[in-house]
Amino acid sequence: xxxxxxxxxxxxxxxxxxxxYQISSNFFLLIxxxxxxxxxxxxxxxxxxxxxxxxxxGLLFVLFSVLSTxxxxxxxxxxxxxxxxxxxxxxxxxAAEYKKxxxxxxxxxxxxxxLGAKSPKAEFQKMTWLGRDYIGxxxxxxxxxxxxxxxGETVIDLGNTILPNKENTIVIxxxxxxTKILVPSEVGITVNYSxxxxxxxxxxxxxxxxxxxxxYVEDHYDEKPRKLHIVVNVLIGELEVISL
Numbered sequence: 001x002x003x004x005x006x007x008x009x010x011x012x013x014x015x016x017x018x019x020x021y022q023i024s025s026n027f028f029l030l031i032x033x034x035x036x037x038x039x040x041x042x043x044x045x046x047x048x049x050x051x052x053x054x055x056x057x058g059l060l061f062v063l064f065s066v067l068s069t070x071x072x073x074x075x076x077x078x079x080x081x082x083x084x085x086x087x088x089x090x091x092x093x094x095a096a097e098y099k100k101x102x103x104x105x106x107x108x109x110x111x112x113x114x115l116g117a118k119s120p121k122a123e124f125q126k127m128t129w130l131g132r133d134y135i136g137x138x139x140x141x142x143x144x145x146x147x148x149x150x151x152g153e154t155v156i157d158l159g160n161t162i163l164p165n166k167e168n169t170i171v172i173x174x175x176x177x178x179t180k181i182l183v184p185s186e187v188g189i190t191v192n193y194s195x196x197x198x199x200x201x202x203x204x205x206x207x208x209x210x211x212x213x214x215x216y217v218e219d220h221y222d223e224k225p226r227k228l229h230i231v232v233n234v235l236i237g238e239l240e241v242i243s244l
Contacts, residue, residue, distance in 0.1 A: 008082045011078050036060070130149070130150055139161065165225045173233045179234070181242070190215075200238070
């Protein structure tokens with residue numbers, strides 16, 4: 001992680017602590033925030049239209065309480081400065097090049113360990129908080145995927161690997177960002193996807209979700225020797241599963 005990124009995260013963390021202090025010291029904003037979160041995450045048997053109205057009202061309450069603090073505005077300002085600063089830096093790259101590949105969309109390749117004999121010691125892998133993950137840009141040997149990140153797009157191309165004849169797993173947790181998974185047609189797919197605001201897409205389905213969870217099992221899943229279980233938990237973002 002670069003020094004610039006560390007400074008950004010440290011600054012945002014300090015501002016977030018200030019935000020928590022401002023909210024907790026203002027009784028009215030604290031009540032409005034809790035009311036909004038309650039309306040967003042409550043589980044009831046009301047009609048879809050009523051739940052939608054509850055979600056909209058809850059989101060309005062949360063935004064009102066958050067945007068009523070100076071810390072929230074400063075957090076947004078620091079984030080904007082961080083995102084546009086490469087355009088005005090002394091880097092040899094032009095603004096047009098940054099526009100094509102901004103720093104939060106830069107591709108990162110996560111090499112997957114070999115399936116050969118492994119020592120019993122613990123293995124560690126450094127994860128990034130921000131950025132675009134592209135797994136499968138080149139041929140790689142498969143191992144189950146499990147990671148967490150703050151914000152960014154994730155692309156996983158399984159066309160460049162061979163899945164073992166068993167149930168394989170992909171688990172992704174993030175706050176904001178879309179996820180796209182390309183799966184060979186001979187692999188059986190089951191999906192467990194939960195989000196506050198997002199969409200689930202594949203060849204047969206296209207669903208918009210609002211504080212909901214969807215469980216999807218592909219036809220003839222049990223008949224296929226190679227299987228893939230996809231679990232994605234995201235606050236805001238889409239999940240798209242594409243058959244190759």
